[in-house]
Amino acid sequence: MTTNLFNRHAASVSVDGTEVPYFSAGDGQAGAPVLVMVHGSTGSTDSHYGYLFPMLSFRQRVVSIDLRPPAEGGELTLAQLVRQVGAVIDVVGGGRPVALMGYSLGAVVAAAVAAERPDEVRQLLLVAGWIKTDGHQQWRNGIWRQLRRTGSEAIRHYMLFCAFSSGFVAARTPQELTDMANRIALDGFVDQQMDLNSRIDISALVPRIRATTLVVGCSQDQMVPRGHSQQLFGAIEDARYTEIDSGHAVVFERPAELLSVIDHFLRDPAAHPAGSILPAARP
Template sequence: MSRVELADGVVEGTVTVDGVEVRYFDSVADHSATGESSRGPIVLVHGTGGSTEAHYGYLFPLLAGRQRVVALDFARPVRTRAPLTLEQLEQQVVAVIEAVLPDRPVTLVGYSLGAVVAAAVAARHPGSVRNLVLVAGWMKTDAQQELRNQVWQRLREERSEALGEYMAFCAFSRPFLVAAQALGEFTPVLTAFHPDGFTDLQMELNRTIDISDLVPSIAATTLVIGCTHDQMVPKWHSKALFGSIPDARYTEIESGHAVVMERPAQLVQVISQFIEAPSRHAAGDVIATARP
């Protein structure tokens, strides 16, 4: 194992799943000396085209200050010509949990496509997931998402320079983009995404998502987080998850889909408050938007 720069003491390792190595990062420390070990470990699952660094670079160190945090980077399956399946990504998450945190129920946090994967893992492996946090996730792809995906695919096939602009337009909220432009930080926003062949497979998978039969069987204590200005996965998708999971509560953050970049501190605050007392709010509660 080698050390990485996500936070002090973080180590990197791999597990092999169906012939492919899946990389993970582990903060290791359980904070038992400070009385925080009762929070239990968190496992972070990133979204489409992302990675631990890209989607959780801000969140990982903040969360790791109070409990053990593990995050994984999805790996492209060996069968490169076959379509990517949700089950393959689920297997990678389960393999990391079983290898790093055996017999320890976790709080599973999923963002975007990672939320879809996390929900499926919670439904199929209830013994492994005590608490569940779904950020900007969805149950079933709708016509709006398919249209956005088709436009993305056409720009990608044409190698259009407009792809970065289109992705930024879809991912970030208007207030964030206006502020970025005013501060002279607009170019980094447009160049933050670097799609590759594995991203293409994930985008194809996004067009076929339907876990509506699985979601009602989730037994974990769940927090669903919607994003008020989300154009990629509009917040009604999060509300549909909230309404379908028996032990769920719901809150919103005033952000676009890229909440992990727009509002990382606020997102950490919301997740931390939930982890401190998952049942503080009853199932079915709509929690007022937290302020940083």
């Protein structure tokens, strides 16, 4: 195990022949569960949770997983990612229930883990997630795959266009947007994740979730429109719902507001009864 300047510890666990890295920070408070975080498509702990991870660790122990492709290549499955998250929970949970958070594809994975491990996931945060890929998402993913196959330089700009709200994009210069686009890494694992995104269906799992849940939708989300989050809210028995005025990339666009929403929920998950629709907390 290693430690960096920010007191973040790095370790890994072997799952299906693959070493899955995870990072931990914070000592936690008495009685507070470990918060396990799962990033979204094309992301990592650093890219999706670079702001949230250190801030949340001031209040409790936080663990973030960097998902990995299957060791033998081939098709990526949701079950593989669920096993990766489950293996980390087994190591860091110490037999005690955890809080679990997922963003985008990570929210799908987190929901599936919570459904399969109802005694181990006490609180659940689902940010910009969905139950079943619909025609709108299939169409967008199809355009992405066509750009990827043809090697078009426009693919990164297309990803930014889909991920951010119009207001966020309008406030940036063309050079700023180009610089952001150039930082997007594309590789075989991204291809596998995008393929998995196109065939998600956790309809049979979601009703089995028993965790105290907060579902967070993004009002200007073009990638996973907020109706998907509302469906999650309706399908989970012990769920509350709130929205943030953001595009899909809320972890970049509104990180402080998202932090406030997460922090308020984790401080008192049952402060609002199941079925409540909450105003977004302001930082």
